[in-house]
Amino acid sequence: MDNGRSIIELVAQRQDRDQFRRKNWVGTFEEYLNLVRENPQVTRTAYQRLYDMILSYGVETIETRREKHLHYKFFDDPDGDGHDAVFGLRRPLKDLVNALKSAANGYGIERRVLLLHGPVGSSKSTIARLLKKGLERYSATDAGALYTLGWVDEDEPDDPAKIQWCPMNEEPLHLIPTRFRADVEAQLNAGRGEDDYHVRVDGFLDPYCRFIYQQRLKHYDGDWTRLVQDIRVKRVILSEKDRVGIGTFQPKDEKNQDATELTGDINYRKIAEYGSDSDPRAFNFDGEFNIANRGIIEFVEVLKLDVAFLYDLLGASQEHRIKPKKFAQTDIDEVIIGHTNEPEYRRLQSNEFMEALRDRTVKIDVPYVTTLNNEIRIYEKDYNNQTVRGKHIAPHTIEMAAMWAVLTRLEEPKHAGLTRLQKMKLYNGKTLPGFTDENINELREQATTEGMIGISPRYVQDKLSNALVAHPESHSINPFMVLNELETGLKHHSLINNEETKQEYRDLLGVVKEEYTNIVKNEVQRAIAADEDALTRLCANYIDSVKAYTQREKVKNKFTGEYEEPDERLMRGIEEKIDIPDSRKDDFRREIMNYIGALSIDGKKFDFRSNERLHKALELKLFEDQKDSIKLTSLVSNVVDTDTQQKIDIVKGRLIRDFGYDDESATDVLQYVASIFARGDAKKED
Incomplete structure (x- = not known):
């Protein structure tokens, strides 16, 4: 049995102290300049770093329906547990990455708010969470390294614990006076080709660092070279939990909203020490915009912001500046991403006071998935085993729930003779006579609301969970249990008030049940x-x-x-x-x-x-x-002779072996299919 010592030794063998030292590097300003000369990427903007982070996971070209498109592996959540993976949103993810690429190249989108827009549960928050987590991990790698500056203590310059680090994690090159920047850039970029990354010094020190800078410059009689000897540079690891470079802002009710949550607030305890509320040392630069500098800030339900907050948001996006209380405009360098749902966005469109925000927004539609296989993958993240919470999930249970969800999101086809179910199968890669790839693309283009309406994956996940606990007597859950939960839940669905819509969704449940019947009939036939x-x-x-x-x-x-x-x-x-x-x-x-x-x-x-x-x-x-020799229909009457029972047990064994059923669900399916044949035989007799 392992003891405490062996566990400690296990960790000791696997820890990487060299990596720890690289992450906690501290050096002089001169050493940092050498580092920049060797690796100019450390000075990248937030947009450049985020774009490079996505590309670092790899990009592959995938061809579907004779069209080639790029697949960004980052959105598969390769470093996580897969629960934040995004499926089936090829076009929205392409639009998002293209926007980041444009911003990274300085084409103008870096001065916009990236707005993820779509119905509830369409992965908007997941995408934002992925970007934040990815940027955190990337900043901890050598490729994603970035640095900030601090000031040694005047009285104890050799004490590293007394270094006053920049509260906004400024880029150290902001120390270089404006009139010298062009020459410094030229020297740092000397010898680099057109395709190489070039250092560019943009932005100025925040109020706190500017205050100390001016103090020290006076102390050294204007000798900048002596001032920078007081500078220390350290590696920055972005972290949402530590509130370093990753910010999240969620609006509260109007009475409790306070703009200082975004731009910081006065530290009243220090006013007595420094004598003024306009002294930057008596100010907490801990608003979400402050702490997200050099990284990314997420605005949850951004359009629910109070109008007063919008002025800060507009300045942050367009000018890359914020206005802390009592201080001048302050430069920031961060990706601003927000998300909102359809009702809030319609309110934005109809509000003339929001015109400035609309003008500074790049809207990226994030619809629901409309491809069955991708919808199935969403649920398999949580129900990826045949047994969950001690219960067996019968074959096609998740598939039927996903099928219904996708059908609710599709528009009724305008093509004569094409049903919504057939349309869903076409989208899922099936072939139908008379339909080419061009026809299928036309179907998608004709639909204006597909994916922006319909049932949320969260609703389906909730009902799958309900089905797992609602049948304590059963060791297996089957599609009918889940479909019944889905139908029952419609009565009290908080987002569907239209009775016609509810009835439409109930009718689609009937379509799914019919499709399931055809599938299991085929499986039983094949098993026999x-x-x-x-x-x-x-x-x-x-x-x-x-x-x-x-x-x-x-x-x-x-x-x-x-x-x-x-x-x-x-x-x-x-x-x-x-x-x-x-x-x-x-x-x-x-x-x-x-x-x-x-x-x-x-x-x-x-x-x-x-x-x-x-x-x-x-x-x-x-x-x-x-089928007549097996007498499958005898299951309905529960009168089964020994010979027939043996034959039925063989069929049941094949269902378990070849199709993934357990004993209970195989019995249920056989009895269900038997009842179908019994009804068919009864009709023939009539």
């Missing part, structure tokens, strides 16, 4: 017809008949030894399962024989599993032949 030996024999008989038919020969009966006509009833019984009309049977049979002949020429043996359509037809035919 999964007798490989029987399939092989059926295929051999079919091929023998087809060969004889196409060559106008007879088939030798293996039992009687006599030659008989090809079994037309068998051939049509199989071909009809895949909708081969009687008029096309000759063409289809020749295609099969030509395919077998081509394989033979290449020295390959025909395997029915390699032909998807024929494989499916054989399974359906075998199911039709065997």
